[in-house]
Amino acid sequence: MKKSTDIHNLSVLLQQWYAEHKRVLPWRETTDPYKIWLSEVILQQTRVDQGSAYFQRFVRIFPTIESLASASEQEVLKLWQGLGYYSRARNLHAAAKQLVTDFNGKFPKKYSDIISLKGIGEYTAAAIASIAFNQPYAVVDGNVLRVISRLFRVKEPVNSAEGKKIITEIAQQLLDERNPAIHNQAIMDFGAMVCTPRQPRCSQCPLQFHCAALAEGSVLMYPVKIKAKKSTDRYFHYFHINHRDSTYIHKRDASDIWKNLYEFPLIETKQATDFTELGRNDLFLSWFGENPAGVFSSVYGVKHVLSHQNIHTQFYRVVLPDSEPFGMPENFIRISSSSISNYPVSRLIHKYLERFHH
Numbered sequence: 001m002k003k004s005t006d007i008h009n010l011s012v013l014l015q016q017w018y019a020e021h022k023r024v025l026p027w028r029e030t031t032d033p034y035k036i037w038l039s040e041v042i043l044q045q046t047r048v049d050q051g052s053a054y055f056q057r058f059v060r061i062f063p064t065i066e067s068l069a070s071a072s073e074q075e076v077l078k079l080w081q082g083l084g085y086y087s088r089a090r091n092l093h094a095a096a097k098q099l100v101t102d103f104n105g106k107f108p109k110k111y112s113d114i115i116s117l118k119g120i121g122e123y124t125a126a127a128i129a130s131i132a133f134n135q136p137y138a139v140v141d142g143n144v145l146r147v148i149s150r151l152f153r154v155k156e157p158v159n160s161a162e163g164k165k166i167i168t169e170i171a172q173q174l175l176d177e178r179n180p181a182i183h184n185q186a187i188m189d190f191g192a193m194v195c196t197p198r199q200p201r202c203s204q205c206p207l208q209f210h211c212a213a214l215a216e217g218s219v220l221m222y223p224v225k226i227k228a229k230k231s232t233d234r235y236f237h238y239f240h241i242n243h244r245d246s247t248y249i250h251k252r253d254a255s256d257i258w259k260n261l262y263e264f265p266l267i268e269t270k271q272a273t274d275f276t277e278l279g280r281n282d283l284f285l286s287w288f289g290e291n292p293a294g295v296f297s298s299v300y301g302v303k304h305v306l307s308h309q310n311i312h313t314q315f316y317r318v319v320l321p322d323s324e325p326f327g328m329p330e331n332f333i334r335i336s337s338s339s340i341s342n343y344p345v346s347r348l349i350h351k352y353l354e355r356f357h358h
């Protein structure tokens with residue numbers, strides 16, 4: 001379809017705005033597809049300021065696809081620690097191996113090859129194809145969804161298949177095919193800095209005379225979204241044991257959250273449970289017995305929110321007398337207390353250790 005002058009004009013305005021206001025970010029200085037891929041994966045669900053430090057550390061420790069592919073999963077997860085959504089790190093690692101096996105360690109240029117890599121969806125594939133190889137694929141991330149839904153008053157929910165399809169088509173129309181790299185980065189930065197979720201800066205917006213939602217006075221009604229699925233509540237009780245300068249951890253392996261990450265002994269209960277009730281729990285009794293000799297103190301309670309799950313967590317510190325023997329079942333590993341920092345753990349435990357483990 002031929003583009004109207006009007007829609008082309010929007011890209012010109014976006015690029016002019018970008019030339020003046022673009023953010024200086026470490027991955028902007030490169031067209032290396034490996035680094036662009038890394039930055040895109042790190043920045044999904046992560047703020048730019050936090051993501052930058054991780055990006056720089058990753059590039060330093062794994063400067064090439066080969067170095068990432070030959071690392072162990074534990075090393076990769078450890079480096080990822082604190083970012084959450086660990087499946088991103090696992091996919092990154094798996095895709096690096098795929099790149100070595102199937103593409104000679106080089107990033108492919110073809111969109112269909114890029115999207116065949118583990119964990120790379122439409123958004124990341126379009127970002128790599130356009131930013132690294134200047135190919136005409138429009139990116140559609142949360143910022144782009146918001147900007148387009150407001151500019152064109154898209155009524156279909158942006159989290160429905162239909163809404164996404166409509167917006168992707170408009171995004172492709174809007175794309176300046178001669179400058180896809182600049183155009184895509186411009187519209188994403190614009191969404192992050194001007195057309196923001198709650199307080200868009202419409203009075204300073206270079207697109208204000210083209211914006212259907214602004215003309216109608218309904219900016220904050222967009223993007224339209226279908227209500228997200230209700231979250232379930234879970235109740236976790238962790239025991240940070242201290243016995244002869246050692247503690248116990250185990251590796252999560254169930255088909256549940258935090259696969260392959262380490263954690264303290266955990267009792268999960270169906271509802272909120274205080275320490276007295278916990279003392280009657282079978283698992284608790286099998287670990288510590290009926291009248292535990294140690295000192296149990298409740299040090300930290302927190303609600304940790306994941307997509308679709310609220311993890312209500314209580315951390316207990318357990319100081320057991322050195323004079324008496326103590327052991328946990330075989331699926332737990334006994335480690336020296338100070339070496340806990342060598343193990344990849346969930347963001348929840350990471351936060352606890354940052355505050356309470358010195």
Ligand code: SF4
Nearest residue numbers: 195200202205208211
């Ligand atoms: Fe977004 Fe406001 Fe600009 Fe419309 S006028 S694109 S709502 S910032």
